[in-house]
Amino acid sequence: MRAAIPDGRGSIAWADVPEPRVGRHDVLVAVEAYSVNRGETFLLDAPPDGWRPGKDVAGAVLDVGAEVTALAVGQRVVAHPEHSGWAERVGVPADRVAALPDSIPSRTAAALPLAGLTALRLIRTIGEIPGRTMLFTGASGGVGHYFVELAAGLGARVTVMCSSVDRGQRLLALGAEQLVTDISDAAGPFDVVIESVGGDLFAATWRLLRTRGLLVWMGQASHTRPTIDFFDWTGGANATMRKFLYSESDVSDAADLATLVRLVASGRLHPEITAVADWTDTASVITDLLARRVRGNAVLEVTRMATTDPSTPTTSR
Structure with missing residues (x-):
């Protein structure tokens, strides 16, 4: 599986990484789009061991854990994984995932989570x-x-x-x-x-x-x-x-994401997305974000890469 990894120089490179493991309370999401946040780009300077970027994703459910009942295979979703979402697939606890109506494109939903x-x-x-x-x-x-x-x-x-x-x-x-x-x-x-x-x-x-x-x-x-x-x-x-630390909440991510989805679907909340690109351009978008050339959110759309991405050095992990 292809995924973005820290390159050790404040940006990302592409690598082949192991497929996510899906636990009993998790869902496996095929990522269609993800958003880049400034906080994540700061972590690229000195990434924690085993960390890969990616907290905002939207896509479709490929698999569900044995204890997951509220989501089903094939369902469109928006999700807020702890990390590793800049990839073809990501495993996410079900309490960090909300269903998406067909009226909200994945590129729009990907800007919602963080x-x-x-x-x-x-x-x-x-x-x-x-x-x-x-x-x-x-x-x-x-x-x-x-x-x-x-x-x-x-x-x-x-x-x-x-x-x-x-x-x-x-x-x-x-x-x-x-x-x-x-x-x-x-x-x-x-x-x-x-x-x-x-x-x-x-x-x-x-x-x-x-x-x-x-x-x-x-x-x-x-x-x-x-x-x-x-x-x-x-x-x-x-x-x-x-x-204030946004992750400290008495309300689950799933419930709050569902609220945000309802607000967008009803026209009462409008994601401000001023940069949309193919995920192979992630490094360039990071540069623009840090240079304050992006207002609102930047979203990357995931295409299914060939085994080797010609624009980026390839490593394996």
């Missing part, structure tokens, strides 16, 4: 939404687009911060009230800040919080550790800081 689950769970973490003012930094990725559409649809007043006006225009169309490219232009104070950039921006957003506001820290895309001075009394008095 970014969609993150946005949905951010909404749940924040709690009360209608009427609250919010600031989302680094909002031009997949999570930001989903979050803005969900939060604005629930009545939130969302300001987004992006690296450029061009990267943020679609967020305004999805319901954001204000787009800024510099934190000094953000018209606070805010009830809630979702901070994903890190570095000095972290403290700057804290100062924009209302008294007893909420700051949700969900990453450091700048690769710079966040800093804050708790003796700086400018803004954020008695505020709460929460470290």
Whole structure:
């Protein structure tokens, strides 16, 4: 079976790997499309032992474990494996898989799992939404687009911060009230800040919080550790800081994926996919993603490779 593996230089190579093993509670998915996320590309720099990239996939069920009753062979699905999804086939626990209606193409569904689950769970973490003012930094990725559409649809007043006006225009169309490219232009104070950039921006957003506001820290895309001075009394008095990890949830991935699928099918959620390519172009898409040339999600469609891919050095594992 063909799959992407870390090449040791921050990108991927193609390799022949063993077929996935399907346990009693798993399903085997023939991958038709997958999405590339920035967090996964960071892991390519120093991959854990045995790790292969791939957390967002869509395709069809080839086999089901003995204890799986909710899914059947031949069913179209969207899935969120822990890893290894950039491949022809992947084994996934059934509680991380949701059925897909025929109205949603695989290329659309593949953009849902990580970014969609993150946005949905951010909404749940924040709690009360209608009427609250919010600031989302680094909002031009997949999570930001989903979050803005969900939060604005629930009545939130969302300001987004992006690296450029061009990267943020679609967020305004999805319901954001204000787009800024510099934190000094953000018209606070805010009830809630979702901070994903890190570095000095972290403290700057804290100062924009209302008294007893909420700051949700969900990453450091700048690769710079966040800093804050708790003796700086400018803004954020008695505020709460929460470290957010999307994988910690009382609701299963399968249930939340089913919610996202229903929202897309009903026209209430619109995956923002601005790059679609054949999976042989994965390395180029990674380069574009890291260079911030991709807004929203990037999706790769899986063709059945020949034994040797002429565009990429081949290794075996």
